[in-house]
Amino acid sequence: MIGDRIYAKVEAIAYLFLPTCMVFPQRIEPAPGQESVWDYPRPPRLEPTNKHIQIIFNGVTIADTHNAKRVLETSHPPSYYIPPEDIKMEYLISVPQSSFCEWKGRAGYYTIRVGDKEAQNAAWFYPSPTSAFASIQDHVAFYCHLMDACYVDGEKVQPQPGNFYGGWVTSDIVGPFKGGPGTWGW
8 A cells, every 4th residue: 555655656746747648538428327537526525425335344344324425526436434323433443544635634544453354544534624524524434445345335346446545436437537557647
């Protein structure tokens, strides 16, 4: 994960100096019932969702809700924030890792441990988010590539490419998505 972040920073800096080499994305036209991440706003929008969200780790359902909120930002699949009352918080261990989002503020992280299995820095939350994102205070988002499975309305999600961002890709979301090699300059 740290290697991905270093790579992302190096690639982003390189694009500042080589703008003529940048490849710009070609929007995929959504079919009926789909959303394009290129229709999402920047700054991102926060909205409630009543979709059924489930997260499985080491065979245990650690989160199950119909009360999530999703963050929608240009070029990113949605990130889902789950209220703590719908999470088995005894499996989440607060760690000193932190990061900063220009829109949401400073994030804290959790390591997930169930039985003998552990995923470090596998979830994040905002203890004191900016006013625009106040309603996700202490809600938790999970990196789906570190879980056994994450589901939205029964559909197993795929991780946003690159493992740096935490978006969840489902069949009703089309890209292309930021995160993989060559996309850091978008």
